[in-house]
Amino acid sequence: MSERWFPDAMPRPAVDADTAPFFEAAARHQLVVQRCTACGAHRHPPRPLCPHCHAFDVAWEQVSGRGTLFSWSVVHQPFLPQLADKVPFVVAVVELEGTGGTRMTSNLVDADLAALAAGLAVEVVFEDMAGGLTLPRFTPA
Ligand code: ZN
Numbered sequence: 001m002s003e004r005w006f007p008d009a010m011p012r013p014a015v016d017a018d019t020a021p022f023f024e025a026a027a028r029h030q031l032v033v034q035r036c037t038a039c040g041a042h043r044h045p046p047r048p049l050c051p052h053c054h055a056f057d058v059a060w061e062q063v064s065g066r067g068t069l070f071s072w073s074v075v076h077q078p079f080l081p082q083l084a085d086k087v088p089f090v091v092a093v094v095e096l097e098g099t100g101g102t103r104m105t106s107n108l109v110d111a112d113l114a115a116l117a118a119g120l121a122v123e124v125v126f127e128d129m130a131g132g133l134t135l136p137r138f139t140p141a
Helices: 020-027
Strands: 034-036 058-062 066-075 089-096 103-108 121-128 134-140
Touching: 020 034, 020 058, 020 134, 066 103
Parallel strands: 103 134
Antiparallel strands: 034 058, 066 089, 066 121, 089 103, 121 134
């Protein structure tokens, strides 16, 4: 069981044929992104077509889970009643190490809000939600 930061009553991500391998890896506490097998470019979020060369050829590659904070927003106004006791929380865009600048939107947890800065070193943590869903979050490294 992982640490918990957010309630199970939050809206769940849509899992489809393109995103299922991402969530299956997350359930194993592995962070993966798609990599085009035609041109080698990483991409996220998952999608069928490479935005660089338009090939459909794809493989899933496990990444280190380390990265840097690219951008963020501190949410003070809960947009859902089930988040009322979770504010302030951080929505973060993380640039993933070793992926040519591929970015992932998630939450930054257990962070000192006064210490947030572009380039802050972060690493992935996994939150096991109800119903077999696991979501990658990030925390200062
Ligand atoms: Zn490509």
